[in-house]
Amino acid sequence: MALVGVIMGSISDWETMKHTCEALEELGISYEKEVISAHRTPEDMFEYAETARDRGLKVIIAGAGGAAHLPGMVASKTTLPVIGVPVKTSTLSGVDSLYSIVQMPGGVPVATVAIGKAGAKNAGILAAQIIGTSDSKTAARLANHQNQLKEKVAEMRDNLADQ
Numbered sequence: 001m002a003l004v005g006v007i008m009g010s011i012s013d014w015e016t017m018k019h020t021c022e023a024l025e026e027l028g029i030s031y032e033k034e035v036i037s038a039h040r041t042p043e044d045m046f047e048y049a050e051t052a053r054d055r056g057l058k059v060i061i062a063g064a065g066g067a068a069h070l071p072g073m074v075a076s077k078t079t080l081p082v083i084g085v086p087v088k089t090s091t092l093s094g095v096d097s098l099y100s101i102v103q104m105p106g107g108v109p110v111a112t113v114a115i116g117k118a119g120a121k122n123a124g125i126l127a128a129q130i131i132g133t134s135d136s137k138t139a140a141r142l143a144n145h146q147n148q149l150k151e152k153v154a155e156m157r158d159n160l161a162d163q
């Protein structure tokens with residue numbers, strides 16, 4: 001059963017959102033993925049959001065670009081935490097996506113990560129951290145992930161010393 005729902009406004013967002021899925025896989029979190037658009041498939045979006053909790057999801061990650069209304073509209077129809085990923089756009093570099101997602105009105109939060117693939121990766125890690133609050137195996141995998149980051153910095157220090 002999927003614990004995280006990864007949705008995106010278009011298949012063109014996959015190049016970004018695949019980094020979310022990779023992070024979830026690395027942390028052993030089950031997920032489902034789907035293309036759903038607030039603009040193009042509003043009925044599907046409402047049904048997805050309204051049924052998400054009963055289907056067993058714990059977190060929804062929604063990526064979209066431009067007039068990125070998907071994360072906020074999903075958040076308006078579920079009590080699950082929603083993480084929004086601003087997809088980088090060719091016209092406005094994803095600042096349009098960021099502003100569309102981050103500036104939610106009071107009462108309807110969307111946890112917004114950075115623009116692009118680093119943000120998409122962080123969305124997966126953040127979802128794992130939410131799940132890790134009540135799951136010790138996930139918490140252990142997250143601790144391991146942090147240790148790997150430390151090891152990478154240790155390698156960087158060795159490399160720098162050799163320069």
Ligand SMILES: Nc1c(C(=O)O)ncn1[C@@H]1O[C@H](COP(=O)(O)O)[C@@H](O)[C@H]1O
Binds near residue numbers: 013037040063071
């Ligand atoms: N922002 C939204 C929504 C939405 O918010 O519901 N639906 C599609 N889109 C975005 O339109 C961009 C261009 O989509 P196409 O590449 O399909 O034309 C994508 O980044 C998508 O997330």
